[in-house]
Amino acid sequence: MRFSDRIPAQLQPTRLAALLRRKRERGRELIDLSESNPTRVGLAYPVEDILQALGDPVTLSYSPMPQGLPQxxxxxxxxxxxxxxxxxxxxxxxxxxxxxxxSLLFKLLLDPGQQLLAPCPGYPLIDCLATAEGVEAGAWTFYFDGEWQPDLAGLEENITSRTRLLVLVHPNNPTGAYLKASQWESLREVCRRRQLAVICDEVFWDYRLKFGDPIFDPLAEEQVPLFVLNGLSKAAGLPQMKLGWIVLRGPYSLRKQAAERLEFLADHYLSVSTPIQCAAGGLLQAGAAVREQIRQRIKFNLEVLNRTLEKTAARALPVEGGWYAVIELPRIHSSQDWALALLDQDGVVVHPGSFYGFSDGCHLIVSLLPQPNKFREGVRRLAVRASET
Ligand SMILES: Cc1ncc(COP(=O)(O)O)c(C=O)c1O
Incomplete structure (x- = not known):
């Protein structure tokens, strides 16, 4: 039997993942600064409200609708x-x-072998999802010059006759940068001229920390075909509930055509469970309290991070929003070697920037969600290691 090329030929864990597994098997206590599962970081979830939302008796009847239940x-x-x-x-x-x-949108918008462009540095899963759908993910690069800027000239160069789609993560993971309204003006022109559709993944939209220049509002877009993504995972801090959604934007005539085709595709699977659809209203309301705690947590941890790294050889790049921070370190080691040393010698788990496509300089990525006492200690060890070098 032959397996499809959609699966990578090598499924071995990375060196970092293998070391982490060994440490965990040996019962070594670790500080996980990559923890981004909100259900594991000591938040006070409104348990009663969540359980009540899940107890709706409507759950007991099945009325399949590819688009999702109206309520x-x-x-x-x-x-x-x-x-x-x-x-x-x-x-x-x-x-x-x-x-x-x-995955649904890649099926809707791309034929096998066609291309999308996704932010770099950026969320690595987009590449994997593209490969699994038989399409190719190329990079559109952002560079940091005090704030994150899209490389528009580079973007134009990377667009070929196979390119159909631009993915925007707003704010981006892991850089935390929102696209500014003025940056979108230029991008919109590129998308119109090159006939590109846009996916705008705004799962971290609610976690804005810094307010400055007006940011791009994808919900107001009427010219370029655009699909806005979000879900309970981040919007309510409930990844285990498994509910996401797509909002259709862009020209009205195209929204209708896209809706008909998405309905056709979604009908193949009817994948969203009835219990979670019935609970969604209550969960979104309960999620407000979780969102607020997450906002406080990331604000607090970011202050700790900035304070702890002061007067060390490391610094955190400015964070506008989202759950992550990017730490810049001296280039004496690769980001992978920094991450391996931190895990092996200090018992601290971080992600190397190379996971996210950072190629210049040396960067580590930390989540801002961990419990404050663990976060403080993990960052302290990182600061000590950075100062020793
Ligand atoms: C930018 C981004 N998009 C999407 C997701 C996945 O969200 P979901 O749990 O709804 O699949 C993540 C998860 O970390 C993410 O960082």
Whole structure:
């Protein structure tokens, strides 16, 4: 039997993952600064409200709808109304996760062998999802000059006749940068001229820390075909509930055509469970308390990080939003070697920037979610290691 080329030929863990596994098997106590599972970082979830939402008796009947149940789409529309945006429930499609939404959209917009361009540095799963759908993920690069800027000239060069789609992560993971309204003006021109659709993944939208220049509002876009992604995973801090969604934006005539085709595709799977659709309204409301705790947590940990790295050879790049921070270190080692040394000698888990496509300089990525006492100690050990070099 032959397996498809969608699966990587090598499935061995990276050196870092293998070392981590060995340490865990030996029971070594570690400080995990890569922890980004909100259910594991000591947040006080509104348990009663969540369990009540999951107890809706409507759950017991099955009324399959490829687009998702109307009451669930209304609940998602209410989530946007709370942020001051009007979204018609008919322009919302439910999925089991944002990742599934990506896969559906790749099927909708790309033929096998065609190409999308995704942010670099950026979220590594996009590449894997593209390969699994038989399409290719190329890079569109962002560079840091005090703030993160899209490399527009480089982007134009990377667009070929096979390129159909631009992915924007807003704010980006792991850089935490929102695309500014002025940056979108230039990008919109490129997308119009080169006939590109856009996916705007805004799973971290609610976690804005720094307010400055106006940011791009994807929900207001009427010219370029655009698909906005979000889900309970980040918007309510409930990744285990498995509910995501797509909002259709861009020219109205294209929204309708996209909706018909998405409905056709979603009908193959009918993947979103009824219990979670019935619970979504209650979970989104309960999620407000979780979001607020996460916001406080990332703000607090970011201050600790900046204070601890002061007067060391390391520094955190500015974070506008999201759950991560990028730490810049002296280039004397590769980011992978820094991460291996921190794990092996200090018992601290971080991600090397190379995982996210950082190629210049030396960067480590930490989550801002860990419990403050663990975060403080982990960052202290990192600062000591950076100072010793
Ligand atoms: C940018 C980004 N998009 C999507 C996801 C996945 O979200 P979901 O759990 O809804 O699949 C993540 C998860 O970390 C993410 O960082």
């Amino acid at each position: 669930t789409r209304r609940a998602v529309s209410d989530y946007y109304a709370r942020r001051g945006a009007r979204v018609d429930p008919d322009e919302i499609f439910l999925t089991t996760s944002t990742s599934e939404a990506y």
